[in-house]
Amino acid sequence: MGKKLKYRDVVKREGPKTFNKRKLNKSNNKNNEKRNKTISNGSFKRKLNQKKNESNKRIRKNSENEHKVEEPIQNQSSESDSEDAVTVDYMKLLRDSFGDKIQKVSNEAVSSESSSSEEELEEESDKTELHKPDEIEREDDDDNDDDDDDNDDDEDDNNDVQNDTQQEEDTVDDSHDPFVKHVCYELHPNLLQNLQSESQHLAEIHKITWPKLGELLIRIPKCETIETVKHTLLDTTTYAIPSPIPKKLHPKDYFIKPQILPNLHLANKSVIKQEETILSSFQQEMFSIINNYQDFYFPERTFDNAEDIRFVYSLHAINHILKTRIKILHHNSKLGKREDVPEEYRDQGLVRPKVLIVVPFKDSAYKVINCMINIMFQEDKGNVVKKLRFVEDYTGNQLYFPKKNPKPDDYEKTFCGNIGDDFKIGLTVTKKSLKLYSDFYSSDIIVASPLGLRTIIKAPGEPDRDFDFLTSIELLILDQTDIFFMQNWFHVMHLFDHLHLKPKELHGTDVSRVRQWCLNLWSKYYRQTLIFSSCQLPHIEALFTKNCTNFAGKVKVANRFESGKINEVYVQMQHIFHKFNAASPVEMVEKRFEFFVEKVLPLHRDTAMTQTLIFIPSYYDYVRIRNHFKKEDVSFVQICEYSKESKVARARDMFFHGDAHFLLYTERYHFYNRIRIKGIRHLIFYQLPCYSHFYSEMCNLMQEFNMNKKVGSMDNMTVSVIYTKYDILQLAPLLGTERAVRMLESERDVHMLLTERR
DSSP states (O other), X not given: OOOOOXXXXXXXXXXXXXXXXXXXXXXXXXXXXXXXXXXXXXXXXXXXXXXXXXXXXXXXXXXXXXXXXXXXXXXXXXXXXXXXXXXXXXXXXXXXXXXXXXXXHHHHHHTOSXXXXXXXXXXXXXXXXXXXXXXXXXXXXXXXXXXXXXXXXXXXXXHHHHHHHHHTTTXXXXXXXXXXXXXXXXXXXXXXXXXXXXXGGGEEEEEEEETTTEEEEEEEEOOOSOSEEESSSSOEEEEXXXXXXXXXXXGGGSOOOTTTGGGHHHHTTTTOOTTOSXXXXXXXXXXXXXXXXXXXXXXXXXXXXXXXXXXXXXXXXXXXXXXXXXXXXXXXXXXXXXXXXXXXXXXXXXSSOXXXXXOSSHHHHHHHHHHHHHHXXXXXXXXXXXXXXXXXXXXXXXXXXXXXXXXXXXXXXXXXXXXXXXXXXXXXXXXXXXXXXXXXXXXXXXXEOHHHHHHHHOOTTOTTOOOXXXXXXXXXXXXXXXXXXXXXXHHHHHHHHTTTOOOSSOTTOOGGGBOHHHHTTOHHHHOEEEEEOSSOOXXXXXXXXXXXXXXXXXXXXXXXXXXXXXXXXXXXXXXEEEEOOOSSHHHHHHHHHHHIIIIIGGGGOSGGGOSEEEEESOHXXXXXXXXXXXXXXXXXXXXXXTOOHHHHHHHHHHHXXXXXSEEEEEHHHHHHXXXXXXXXXXXXXXXXXXXXXXXXXXXXXXXXXXXXXTSSXXXXXXXXXXXXXXXXXXXXXXXXXXXXXXXXXXXXXXXXXXXXXX
């Protein structure tokens, strides 16, 4: 293909007074030799004669233009003896000489996001086979047959980008766009001080109710400053201010880029109704909050609204990247004619990745990326690089679900598709293509699992650690966050500990284009965090409260539970709730163990209380109880997430036949296996389960057809629960919000509820 002519070579470097004809012909002949090669791969063929004719036309055209260029230059040089006295428009001369080629070079320079990133990606795409979204082809090492077509596509893409840049020049800095309000201004010192203090009293709390989302709890940092400050008549500073209380937006106020707007109806057709155009009513309310660039916590994710949620945050992520990209292209076109970089042209972060989407399984990542493809491109349009490799890596390896004694529906929906949990993939967004498997420092979006990120970040002291790519994350999305807790919550906390740290290397960054708040390492105050979970957990609540410090504010969906999962128990039995007191969540761990050993365990060690299952959510509590039982020589068997299948089968058999008094059973094992434990006559919840439906599921196992009639009696079956005031998030979905509050406020420490047989 020859050496590409860079934009800076045309503008900044002083060109020669005359062109070297021999050198030009040599370069053209070299290019023609490459283009005259006939390459066939499948149905792709090149006609040699046609290529020769085209190349000969180019040579004749260039030769004619060359003679036209040499003549005026020689005349000018004869009029002046000094090179400094000669004024030559080299851009015009090069354009007259090279024609379309120099136009392509200029467009490539305009379309680059920085001095190296976009150009390197376009060169890389020349070597990579492109795939349309609906036509997946086999990747091959020899992709030279598509080089010319790819170059033509890149040239058209660059021309379109330049036209779009000119068309959107008036709207790129729209002051009403929440994107501009959020990322383009600095924080006022007073607001920054409030954010750094982390005081809960320095925020305004509002409550509103929307038809679909329900009750919203809004926290907005206090900011007693004005948006614009005039230092002098000509010196005016505009500061970023917190976002207002969210309002349901009209579609015209979405500020969605025109590039993707026509694709949304088809991409979202599985969700929207006939009377709806782009988004469903539920999606409109959610997008109104997310588009306000405030942190958002939605703990009511279900399998029914999962597609709605995925589409909304995918749309927001793509829209954010496109807005950033068009702003950079717009500034590049302005800066091409000047040496200095004004402050208002700072439009980038310390590194390129801007969006991080964390999901638990490969199947989840597959759905997210496919959703982005549908948003970016219509059918039969657009290119996806390395699509085949992506499909092969992120599909298949599905679990087999037995037809006899089937698993619960929620289990099959959770673990459908590829459930691999160690993955990471970079995505680069251009106008007409989405490039998968791009290097992180050349990527706009990163989709990964907590474990996949942990393998890159690693621990202190390990070799080849890398977390610079997390420095300038502007949008962080955590989907199916409750599953992260079942996998390993420490990976999530490890990720947050390495966000927005000072990078060890520049990674080719043009510091003159970096935003000032990025240089000040204030990115955590600009980062928008979206958290979606199917249940409320204290760990997620703490993450949202302490680690999400967006200056725009935060919004949480906080609906009340009218009825609890205990109503789904259809076995007649007593449910005894034991309350204990603790001064803090830290003290709660020790107090719970003491209460269990001193109050609850003695009641169940009698021979009449045989076949007692102890349900334990935390693995560390499980280890502590197991060690205590070994020390006290208590008859028990155990099943946890690390138990081998042979030991699980042996433990189940011994428990069913009454050979073991207790069975220790962890919630994480139940989440991943959902086996049916037979022979349970007494059930102890050491702590309320994270998933409230596990409570009714375990209780419903205590039916007569699951019992060993030779052991125990059906007349004496009980359920005991240990709880404290810090368990309100698990108690409310189990009993209902109103009843849970009454029990916590009551002076009695023991409450008994009865369920009837249905």
